Amino acid sequence: MQRLLKAALIGNISGLGVHWIYDRPFLETLSQHQSLIFRVQDKEIYEKAKKSFYVYPNKPLGSVSTQGMFLYWLSNALTTNPNLTQTDYKNLLFNKIKPGGSYSGYIESYAKKMIIEELSKDLSLELPVLPKTDDHLVGFIPYIAYKAHQLDLTHALKLTQLFSNLNEYQDFFNVFDILLSPSGLNLIESLKKSIHQAPPHYKLALEQALITQDLDLFINEHSGIACQINQSIPLIFYILSHSNSFEDMLHLNAKLGGATADRGLILGMIGSIYYDIPDKFINMLDLSILEKQ
Template structure:
């Protein structure tokens, strides 16, 4: 089945992020491309049941033993949390969001799964406090990919200036990642997605957002955009495939610039290994929004992929609320 979904670009961005994350979960944090290639030949790449034997004897970390194919990583859960927050409240409210974050990811909350370092440190800050005492910057000094996870909903719901978007992104990122590099990476990715939603091509948007990337990230992304052809393996070898934004954002930009469609982008992202779920949030958002813009609101998210994402109905309901605001 090769059917794609007709979606308004803002909705496509959000669902592209969520579906991409779930598609990547089965091989998340497997750092051996040769092993991934072997698995691809026998089982494929997307929506695989997490299996410890796939990680045996090679570089990787098996974190999702209690999850099922179609579940989300913590990144996808964070993306959905922000979507539901904005859909419920009409806009972003910091203290309410911090409370929802603590209630969901903290002890006794609805989230079940691996807790990464930024999440753990953020919870350690929030758990002892009353909501009225929550700090403006509750996040860890950490540049990992939790910093980008909430962006699709933030950007999709944004109707102000680019400068206002950058300020909002900084506020949101510092709640989980109180780190200048993380903020700059999020502002770059957010401005690129906004430009796509405003009608720019992926190449124009990814290049045009470079002034927002900061002095550490900008030259890396610029290099990643200049290869002239899709070579995700070379990009991963050059920039890295781990959880840090200085590694992953150039890889995202490279794939988004040269991949022909959403399916190709997500599969290439999985093939190179490492923090595929972390990269998939903004990669999926950018590719889905761009293809929806280019193809008369037909995003190239495969229909059969969307159907396998376990929280599709929850996300779809929140997107309907978002569109009516």
């Protein structure tokens, strides 16, 4: 399996145990007594948090989020058909997640809308076309898969546009290209260089991510911990710039809560360029578990 793909999935697995717990003080306290990475979701812990969404019950250790599954399915499809079209991608996802499909897991809003559209066509309901304005990290799944397979990223963008036509995704494809091709630069230098490719309205938050030490101040003023890219990308920059190893990066990501597993996809991909991945983490990636999800 390609290194970038493997690293992204490892990052995703690492954060699933606390994914969508929105109580940072609670997670900080919990982290002082037990590791928050590479764990199964514990309903009791979710119930103790002030705000949480317990949507991956009974998933064994080594499981990934829905976006992690999208990445795994897409990568497998590209192995057999590198000329995948947007329609192929849509059919791939729809057949997995539709009612009666093989996937057993939480379905997010963008995927629910796709299911509604496809069932509407099948039933000739003539419902209005839904706008493609999703702003979640799912838009980067094609980038990770195509980059791992060394395929043309213009085709990856077409797949991203299945859910969103926002220009920010293309800009961040360019940001990630710089981070994944450091040309002798260290991580901080690469992050600084990549900001020039970011959408103008993101630049202040990304710059502050590199220099702000007060975590609460940064989250309150420049990011957040939820799934939208205007919160996730600045926070990913903060995590990368305040970590000293792959393991350190995953621990910090988990302690922040929110979209931990889906941020982990991006963090794992980028972090693998600058840090060695511990063998104990690599061993957490069991493809037989993903095949059963």
